Amino acid sequence: MTDDTSQLPRHTTPTWEVELLISGVAVFAMLQLPELLDRTILEWQPRLVERWSDLLWVVYIYAKSAALILAGTFVIHLLLRARWIALVGMLSIYPKGVDWDSLRLGPLARDVESKRLGRMEDAIDRADNRATMVFALGVVMASILMAVTLVAGTYIVLAWFLESRMGLAPDTRWVGWVLIVATVPYLAAYAIDRRFGARMTPGAIGTRIVRGVLWFYSRIGFGMANNPALALLSSHRGQKWTVFLLSAVFTVASFTAAMTYYIAQQPDAYGSYDSFPDSDDLPSRSIDPANYDDRRDPVRSRVAPYVQSAVIIGPFAQLVIPWTPDRDGPAMDARCGMLPANEQLGCYAEHVRPVTLDGKPIAAVFDIGDDARTNRPALVAMIDVRELARGRHILGVTLPPQVPAPRKDDDGEEDPPADYIPFWR
Template sequence: MENLSPEKSNWIQELSNQSWNLELVVSGAAIFSTSFLPELTDAAIESYFENYQLSNSVVNQVFPLLAYSFAKSSAYLLIITFAVHFILRAFWIAIVGLRAVFPQGINYENIPNTSKSLAETYKKKFGTLDGFIIRLDRFSSQIFSIAFVMVLFSLMLALLYLLIFTGTVGIKTFFPEFYSKAKPIFLVSGGLILVTSLILVLLSTNEKYREHPVIGKLLMQFIDKSTWLYMGMYKPIQYINFTFASNLPRKKYYFTVSFIGLFFFGLALSIYLDKMLTHYGITHLESRNFYSTGTSEHKLTPNFYDNLRPENERIEAVSIQSDVVEGAFLKLYINYSKVFDVDLAKICKEPTLPDTLKKHKQRLLVDKSRLECFSQYFKIALNDSTFDSVELFFEDQGSTKGLRTYLSTEKCKIGRNTLYIKTMNVDSLPKKVWTDYVEVPFWYAKD
């Protein structure tokens, strides 16, 4: 066991007494730095849907959304906790400054319009100013410690998810055959480990099982072998956790842990539902009783139009130049999302090229072949007229990559028109069946 000399103990005590100024600096900096985290998590999930979503399966949508909701909940909790600590510390400084002006503190006998019995009641209820300063100081330090447990825990979850995500995507992308064979084994193994862990954790809450020679040994081995899941945060987290658990009354400790846990998971669930409904274009939390239900036929989507889309907002599906079109051509941009690769892989075959062909020529032929494949996959129609063939070009649009084509407005009628983009249902081949992808209404006016 570690024994500290009296000098070191006194130094630590003195450092603890002066920690408030460091807490204020760190808390202020933390509020500023964590204020960007919610926006960063939004950008991360959008990047996932754009560049890394391998399919529309439940696993590829639900788990990333869960990770996003936990990350954003952590971000909000960090901001709230550091803000509460900063306010409490500022209040503490104000009270300490007030005591410096009035060293005697509260003089209950001199409170105006107060009887002796009421003054005595106040004294029992509020106590001394010095006592309040000490309690507020301790509470502020506890809030600060809780905030850093959340920081470490959030970092642990982020690193763990990043490890699992990159490993899964990497194996599925570069070793698809191995992934398809190993996936059931990994799922079953992971499920067994999770169930076993939950059983051991539940058994550990009962003293009878904790002291059991076999179960106790299994529990110790489980704790020892699972520390890697903390991503290097095990000891820092447990130092703070054990300090709280060993000094707070049991009821207060469990109440605090339960309250934080319920608040965190409640916030995560609300963020998850909000993002999922938003992602699928389902209207929710609308206070107006008779507003749109979200149908594309009767609602304009600003993201579909270059002139209406907010600056720096990515193109989610498709875009044309304006909601009111003039001129001979309709400029259509189709966002190429990663999720299309599953379908495209079933109909697109890379051309076999001779090695003697120059690299530049090879790239030209490969790009031409890929664009022809896209032309087969997408079906574009204007009102009731389908374009037999369209000339596509690759184009980067900010953070998105996609396809550009120019459609003749010759068949447009004055007033409202609708552009239909459909995708091929590759599972129905060789029979060609098309699935509605997006509809873009616009108004045509001649020059």
């Protein structure tokens, strides 16, 4: 004899075991993937000029949005499946369902609640179907974003090849317009088919053109046939509801990805610190961890000149100036590029990155080195501090003159664009 209460409901989704397996295994990977993407972009952006870092940022946003959607989907799916399993288990304990008469409810509330819940078997089926739909919808949305990420990544590789191998520098601003124009034929054929398709003559040239356009775009990934799960959901839940849901989830995921990126670069941007002094107003009084090698985070700290520590023990302060392609490259080419190689470092120290100590210019001698903790190129100068008095001192490292633009204070005077590094002897 088989007790029906020990069996799964008859209409249970046949993929529930595989869903649980995938969600249980993948949720841990998906929760770690956003952090990996953050580290990747924060490590790579300082190596690139602005147009390349902007493209990398676009790929990062799409990839991180897909990772966030998958992570959220798998977590929600596990919770929904756990709820479904709990309901199945509870029904096996109480096979007669809810005993509404034993609850302290009035007759009207009892009638409303019992009709809303219905049979426990139906409630279990609804919980089962809801979990499967969440699983499928999350995979569909992440797949769409990953396809977009792949297209953007392919463009970056192609553009890099054209620039590095063929000497061409494609303007990244026209990429969006090209993508928009490329979708116009599909949208036009789609609109014509919906409005006039039933009245078009089979075999006519117009019919063949519309069919050919739709066939071509279907082959390259457009249309419902390339996403059966989305087609099933749209056909049974409605296209407007599905489009709204997809747009809402994409917007939330993209906004979250962008905000976490911003917070990673500006950790002091959130919190109730309105009355705290602004370091931009008092740059020479700012103790920025990015300026000290023993305190900075190689990945998350801003790219800035640094010394070994806020307290200099030895006879020399080792000043390391990481090379930034957007700032140092153009400045070096414009001011020192025509000089012989053996004179460029001296020109750079004198005209591009002059160094001051306690407000007085010093003749810093730069050597070619690197940032040992990030493996990025840097210039190194050993500053003699043996004769300095005990106490507080300030190193000033001038930024290239064109970036950033000088900032005006309240009196209308311009502050020199420089990094200030306070240190103590």
